Amino acid sequence: xxxxxxxxxxxxxxxxxxxxxxxxxxxxxxxxxxxxxxxxxxxxxxxxxxxxxxxxxxxxxxxxxxxxxxxxxxxxxxxxxxxxxxxxxxxxxxxxxxxxxxxxxxxxxxxxxxxxxxxxxxxxxxxxxxxxxxxxxxxxxxxxxxxxxxxxxxxxxxxxxxxxxxxxxxxxxxxxxxxxxxxxxxxxxxxxxxxxxxxxxxxxxxxxxxxxxxxxxxxxxxxxxxxxxxxxxxxxxxxxxxxxxxxxxxxxxxxxxxxxxxxxxxxxxxxxxxxxxxxxxxxxxxxxxxxxxxxxxxxxxxxxxxxxxxxxxxxxxxxxxxxxxxxxxxxxxxxxxxxxxxxxxxxxxxxxxxxxxxxxxxxxxxxxxxxxxxxxxxxxxxxxxxxxxxxxxxxxxxxxxxxxxxxxxxxxxxxxxxxxxxxxxxxxxxxxxxxxxxxxxxxxxxxxxxxxxxxxxxxxxxxxxxxxxx
RNA sequence: GGCGCCAUCGUCUAGCCUGGUUAGGACAGCGGCUUUUCAAGCCGUCAACCCGGGUUCAAAUCCCGGUGGCGUCACCA
Numbered sequence: 001x002x003x004x005x006x007x008x009x010x011x012x013x014x015x016x017x018x019x020x021x022x023x024x025x026x027x028x029x030x031x032x033x034x035x036x037x038x039x040x041x042x043x044x045x046x047x048x049x050x051x052x053x054x055x056x057x058x059x060x061x062x063x064x065x066x067x068x069x070x071x072x073x074x075x076x077x078x079x080x081x082x083x084x085x086x087x088x089x090x091x092x093x094x095x096x097x098x099x100x101x102x103x104x105x106x107x108x109x110x111x112x113x114x115x116x117x118x119x120x121x122x123x124x125x126x127x128x129x130x131x132x133x134x135x136x137x138x139x140x141x142x143x144x145x146x147x148x149x150x151x152x153x154x155x156x157x158x159x160x161x162x163x164x165x166x167x168x169x170x171x172x173x174x175x176x177x178x179x180x181x182x183x184x185x186x187x188x189x190x191x192x193x194x195x196x197x198x199x200x201x202x203x204x205x206x207x208x209x210x211x212x213x214x215x216x217x218x219x220x221x222x223x224x225x226x227x228x229x230x231x232x233x234x235x236x237x238x239x240x241x242x243x244x245x246x247x248x249x250x251x252x253x254x255x256x257x258x259x260x261x262x263x264x265x266x267x268x269x270x271x272x273x274x275x276x277x278x279x280x281x282x283x284x285x286x287x288x289x290x291x292x293x294x295x296x297x298x299x300x301x302x303x304x305x306x307x308x309x310x311x312x313x314x315x316x317x318x319x320x321x322x323x324x325x326x327x328x329x330x331x332x333x334x335x336x337x338x339x340x341x342x343x344x345x346x347x348x349x350x351x352x353x354x355x356x357x358x359x360x361x362x363x364x365x366x367x368x369x370x371x372x373x374x375x376x377x378x379x380x381x382x383x384x385x386x387x388x389x390x391x392x393x394x395x396x397x398x399x400x401x402x403x404x405x406x407x408x409x410x411x412x413x414x415x416x417x418x419x420x421x422x423x424x425x426x427x428x429x430x431x432x433x434x435x436x437x438x439x440x441x442x443x444x445x446x447x448x449x450x451x452x453x454x455x456x457x458x459x460x461x462x463x464x465x466x467x468x469x470x
Numbered sequence: 471g472g473c474g475c476c477a478u479c480g481u482c483u484a485g486c487c488u489g490g491u492u493a494g495g496a497c498a499g500c501g502g503c504u505u506u507u508c509a510a511g512c513c514g515u516c517a518a519c520c521c522g523g524g525u526u527c528a529a530a531u532c533c534c535g536g537u538g539g540c541g542u543c544a545c546c547a
């Protein structure tokens with residue numbers, strides 16, 4: 001057999017893809033790429049009643065979004081003939097047999113127990129069972145070590161409903177054999193499937209792949225991640241504005257460790273560093289906070305152009321329709337946005353907080369709010385504040401347009417602000433420019449707004465203060 | 471319940487194989503600094519070897535026994 005590695009990711013299209021599945025796909029992908037091997041995508045859709053085209057597509061989309069590519073794609077529903085061939089051979093050789101004992105479908109809420117009319121039905125079924133040799137199976141798992149299981153409890157388990165309708169175990173073993181799979185990397189729950197799959201392998205004369213069972217991704221309650229404890233479809237992360245490379249990075253760190261203190265990796269770096277031997281045995285709780293942090297780190301690496309594009313995609317229409325909107329002002333504001341968000345979805349929170357309104361429209365505020373909170377025994381009075389603002393306008397006016405940058409503005413005002421008391425000068429300046437209790441610092445604001453707009457806003461604030469004084 | 475897997479700060483983890491520094495890092499939290507705000511950044515800080523025995527001069531690490539958590543027991547995958 002070929003010694004080059006072939007792995008597979010076998011989702012069953014019975015639900016939307018989630019982080020657990022994607023992490024399994026990722027590990028298969030990393031291992032294949034690391035070893036210069038291949039990876040196969042195989043839809044396990046032998047259960048016709050539960051498999052849906054829609055889920056197949058969403059699995060596909062998620063994989064594509066994460067940029068996990070495959071060397072081949074199969075669908076089990078299109079391989080009936082192949083399974084039939086093996087089934088026939090097994091029956092002929094006596095490793096499987098037709099079983100026709102009477103079986104009653106229990107009514108315990110199973111959909112299968114009811115037909116279209118909603119009536120319970122009894123069914124006498126004939127199925128194909130595996131002739132269990134009832135022996136102990138021992139296999140070596142790459143992360144868990146040697147495992148021995150007595151398979152006699154499994155009895156003669158069913159491997160197909162009939163020659164045309166194979167069941168999971170049969171299909172998996174046949175496919176892994178036919179596709180030359182060398183490494184089976186899957187979640188730990190697959191550990192229970194391994195013994196019976198080995199039994200089938202031995203019956204059809206298939207070689208045993210290397211098994212690697214990776215620990216679960218857990219929810220906050222430490223149970224296997226599922227819808228009810230916080231699992232979210234992958235598409236949600238895209239909607240929330242996470243970067244695919246950040247999700248990849250985070251998922252890789254869930255159960256795997258590079259061996260040193262690095263935490264931020266590109267997919268290429270992961271491929272280079274990845275080793276199955278460094279897998280953790282225990283399950284790992286999925287923590288969105290850490291994901292957000294990793295996303296932030298990846299966002300820092302985005303080029304100005306890409307970041308701008310990402311922001312623009314999520315910026316509500318009405319922001320760009322604001323009277324003060326201009327490409328230039330937006331570009332000057334961009335670094336500030338990058339500082340304030342962890343995921344692109346945070347732009348929505350910025351919008352809600354009104355961060356864009358005062359940048360691209362006039363600030364709206366109660367003039368009394370321009371007075372800084374009293375510090376010590378010095379209480380600010382509005383006349384003094386007015387004179388500060390007037391003075392700021394003068395100083396600002398002396399700065400040439402090219403020098404109107406954060407640093408330029410700061411050095412122009414610093415001496416005066418320090419002499420008069422920074423709080424008493426800078427707080428009013430900031431409020432005059434933003435109208436907000438919270439905002440970026442006054443120098444940044446002035447630089448973003450530009451010389452003209454800054455002076456306009458300061459003048460307007462001074463006038464309102466003046467009226468307050470009369 | 472049977473069977474199986476697992477067990478280090480709140481979370482992700484390093485260290486375990488090949489016993490030997492104050493058990494290290496990151497996220498979160500807390501505190502401070504920075505341009506009286508916010509965010510970011512920087513600095514600092516908090517906090518863990520599941521329990522009980524044993525072996526040993528020495529145990530997170532080796533051995534035994536508990537406990538706990540999770541998973542699994544389909545004509546689903």
